[in-house]
Amino acid sequence: YISTQEGETVVAGLSAPTFVTLIDLRKLEVTVFVDETDIGRVRVDQEATFAVDAYPEKTFRGTVREIHPKAVIKENVVNYEVILEIDRERRNLLRPEMTANVIIITGTHPDVLALPREAVKRLGPKTFAIVKTDGMLEERTIETGWRDGDFIEVVSGLEAGLEVGIPKKPQAAPVGVRRR
Incomplete structure (x- = not known):
């Protein structure tokens, strides 16, 4: 028989470690x-x-x-x-x-122009993205807005349809197994 209340930790004595915890x-x-x-x-x-x-x-x-x-x-x-x-x-x-x-979910912003986090660069106070224009790469200054863990809203500086550079993630080198 254990005399206790819901959520209470039951112990053998005041200095003894916990021996049972009741969970609902x-x-x-x-x-x-x-x-x-x-x-x-x-x-x-x-x-x-x-x-x-x-x-x-x-x-x-x-x-x-x-x-x-x-x-x-x-x-x-x-x-x-x-x-x-x-x-x-x-x-x-x-x-x-x-x-x-x-x-x-602290807020939603549907139908906005957004870039993957990796595509947005900062250098001092300047925020920019690398854009492909006429076959050439150029830095385009942008103003950003809302962000989540993966994407950043672009408020100004880019238009939909532009090609934006996204850095490739480094690939792991192949691992070989040497047998003796």
Whole structure:
């Protein structure tokens, strides 16, 4: 017989380590650590999507339920704890302590001109892209707007249909196996 309340950690004694933790799988939530540079755009009731390593092909959905006001500082990095309420769909696949990669949707900008992050260059105060014009490459100064992890909105300086240079990612050298 264990006399306790839901969510409480049960211990053998005051100085003893935890020997059992009771978890209600119907009340799982996702704890997200949001960088201080991004926390100003996060609001309660915003939608979020996330993936977990155990099911990389599945996307889970949630909603921002709360934003903790006190910062969590680790190794001089300031983050704020945000709690996501998980949608019921597929929730039964999740387990406590799973690692989640989360995207909180802070705004949408449909039908804009955008470039992959790698195509936008900065040199001091100048922001530019490399454009192919009449067979020649030229730097074109651009003004940028919204950005997500992969794309940056181009507010001015480019028109749709231009060919823009995107650097190739370096390829790994082939690896050989030497047998003895």
